[in-house]
Amino acid sequence: MINLNFHLSNPFSNPWVNVYNTGGYLTENKSWELQIMKTHTIVQVSINFTTHSDHAGLTVKLGLFGFSSHFTIHDNRHWDYKNKCWER
Secondary structure (H helix, E strand, O other), rough: EEEEEEEEOOOOOOEEEEEEEEEEOOOOOOEEEEEEEOOHHHHHEEEEOOOOOOOEEEEEEEOOEEEEEEEEEEEOOEEEEEOOEEOO
């Protein structure tokens, strides 16, 4: 797993409104999603990449002055830790 994160938020603000949300399939097991929200974020930069975990994939989060966007490309399946393979 790779996880890089910087997040600065306003503790006196508590809005959370979903502004825009969309997504779709890339392949049978891979999907993408984009979400834009109004939040308490002042500045946010986050990159997360996982493999061999539930919904493994890439997530990028960017936020500035009260708005955040989350983009993800991930696997739809769950990871079976006992058998070390994807569950069907």
